[in-house]
Amino acid sequence: MRQIGLAGIIILIISVIVSGATYLGESSFIWNPGDPGFIYSFILTLGFLVAVGAGIYGAIKEMNEFLIAAGTACIALALVNKLFSNVLYSWSYLDIFFLVAGFMMILDSFHVKRIKEAKKLEETKSDEPQTEKLLEKLDKLESETEPTETETTEEGEIFHVKRQLWSEARKKPELLKGLRDRLYSSAIVQDIVGRFINSNLESIEPIMVRSETPSYPVLSDLKGYSQRKIQYTLNELVESGILNEDLYEKLVACPQCHQSAKVFTRSKCPECESHKVKINRLMQHLDCGAIYKQSEYQTVSGIICPKCGKKIEEDLELKSVGISFECQSCNSIFSEPLRSYYCRGCSDEFQLKNCDLLDIHSFTLNQDIRAEAKEKLTVLTIADSLKKIQYSVDTPGYLKGKTGVNHEFTLTANKKDKLLALDLVASSETVDTKTVLSSYAKFTDNISATSLLIAMPMLHQEARDFLKANNIQFIEGENMYEITDNVIKILEKTN
Ligand SMILES: [Zn+2]
Ligand SMILES: [Zn+2]
Numbered sequence: 230m231r232q233i234g235l236a237g238i239i240i241l242i243i244s245v246i247v248s249g250a251t252y253l254g255e256s257s258f259i260w261n262p263g264d265p266g267f268i269y270s271f272i273l274t275l276g277f278l279v280a281v282g283a284g285i286y287g288a289i290k291e292m293n294e295f296l297i298a299a300g301t302a303c304i305a306l307a308l309v310n311k312l313f314s315n316v317l318y319s320w321s322y323l324d325i326f327f328l329v330a331g332f333m334m335i336l337d338s339f340h341v342k343r344i345k346e347a348k349k350l351e352e353t354k355s356d357e358p359q360t361e362k363l364l365e366k367l368d369k370l371e372s373e374t375e376p377t378e379t380e381t382t383e384e385g386e387i388f389h390v391k392r393q394l395w396s397e398a399r400k401k402p403e404l405l406k407g408l409r410d411r412l413y414s415s416a417i418v419q420d421i422v423g424r425f426i427n428s429n430l431e432s433i434e435p436i437m438v439r440s441e442t443p444s445y446p447v448l449s450d451l452k453g454y455s456q457r458k459i460q461y462t463l464n465e466l467v468e469s470g471i472l473n474e475d476l477y478e479k480l481v482a483c484p485q486c487h488q489s490a491k492v493f494t495r496s497k498c499p500e501c502e503s504h505k506v507k508i509n510r511l512m513q514h515l516d517c518g519a520i521y522k523q524s525e526y527q528t529v530s531g532i533i534c535p536k537c538g539k540k541i542e543e544d545l546e547l548k549s550v551g552i553s554f555e556c557q558s559c560n561s562i563f564s565e566p567l568r569s570y571y572c573r574g575c576s577d578e579f580q581l582k583n584c585d586l587l588d589i590h591s592f593t594l595n596q597d598i599r600a601e602a603k604e605k606l607t608v609l610t611i612a613d614s615l616k617k618i619q620y621s622v623d624t625p626g627y628l629k630g631k632t633g634v635n636h637e638f639t640l641t642a643n644k645k646d647k648l649l650a651l652d653l654v655a656s657s658e659t660v661d662t663k664t665v666l667s668s669y670a671k672f673t674d675n676i677s678a679t680s681l682l683i684a685m686p687m688l689h690q691e692a693r694d695f696l697k698a699n700n701i702q703f704i705e706g707e708n709m710y711e712i713t714d715n716v717i718k719i720l721e722k723t724n
């Protein structure tokens with residue numbers, strides 16, 4: 230709400246009321262619709278009232294457009310009234326108030342405009358550098374931390390910076406993509422995502438062992454990472470959209486410490502509430518009809534009916550007829566024990582209705598991202614292999630062509646005088662000629678490097694013919710390891 234603008238309007242309202250009252254009070258006001266002066270003055274008065282309305286709206290909503298329009302109208306009307314005082318009914322000295330009110334509204338409108346612009350600028354300002362700053366901070370933190378130390382920082386600064394970035398990324402697809410690229414470059418992510426892509430893993434399912442986090446049998450051979458680290462990575466992969474999570478089970482967790490690892494179910498005696506309850510299976514000896522507990526048939530000399538004393542040779546001679554529970558503290562026998570949960574962590578005993586339910590998830594690869602993940606992992610696998618044979622690698626890499634244009638390639642690598650420019654193109658079916666054309670153009674502008682095109686999963690016949698005719702080397706395939714082997718072979722040949 231704008232006080233100055235509002236003050237202008239209040240002045241205006243008071244002026245209109247005072248002048249009206251003066252006219253009426255002096256009984257000089259005559260209803261004379263036939264007089265043109267009366268009509269003009271009437272229209273003018275209406276104009277003032279509209280200006281008042283617009284000004285109030287502008288001041289309340291802080292809209293400079295309304296304030297400026299109302300202020301201008303107010304001044305214009307006052308001037309018109311003054312200039313044509315020979316035909317119009319005079320407002321006499323009140324004119325000056327109209328002018329002041331109008332100027333106040335206009336002045337205020339500029340102020341409102343400036344405030345608005347400043348606000349907008351701040352919003353856009355605080356938006357960009359915030360993300361930039363966070364990314365910079367993450368770079369710094371990650372370069373400082375030794376890989377072995379990442380465990381300790383899981384809930385430290387890196388964790389918090391990342392969490393902020395993930396929440397920012399929900400609104401910014403570009404940022405999300407950038408964060409995914411970061412993830413792909415981590416060894417554990419390459420291993421996990423690679424399983425979906427290379428080994429046709431369908432789903433990562435949890436098992437609950439007595440620990441704080443679930444474990445995943447299909448990842449049990451993932452060596453060198455703690456269960457926490459694996460869980461943390463899976464969560465990040467879900468955040469990034471690379472994996473989908475599905476609810477697998479709900480676990481009963483303690484309402485006090487919110488852990489499920491140390492929660493045990495208890496069956497208790499309805500008489501003395503002891504949890505030392507054992508279960509008895511009641512068996513009937515079909516020959517004589519006697520019913521005893523299973524344990525009562527067991528003797529040192531075999532299974533013998535306590536009633537008829539006959540030795541029981543086959544299981545079929547005994548029939549299960551029910552169960553009963555027995556309290557080992559007070560010896561009561563009952564059919565239904567009391568049920569409760571007990572947390573060994575904080576010794577809290579609770580009922581199901583009071584428990585926390587914890588979700589555990591299974592994970593599958595997001596099929597929309599399969600192609601992207603495959604491309605990224607393939608490029609990273611090639612890069613790793615090249616680094617192992619002492620190449621220095623850039624992904625993406627830039628090389629200047631004969632024409633002076635700086636071309637971007639999926640990967641460039643060099644070792645001494647050897648230079649490789651590699652482009653990877655992928656398609657859901659076959660890679661067509663149009664797709665390989667831009668790589669072709671770059672390669673032919675860059676004859677100093679060994680050029681290599683990788684097409685996933687394969688080239689269209691026409692594209693294949695085109696590349697052959699133009700002497701561009703290419704590799705087709707789907708398996709990242711096979712592709713990598715072929716890249717190395719081609720490099721060795723160009724020795
Ligand atoms: Zn607890
Ligand atoms: Zn018997």
Ligand SMILES: [Zn+2]
Binds near residue numbers: 498501502559560561
């Ligand atoms: Zn008992």
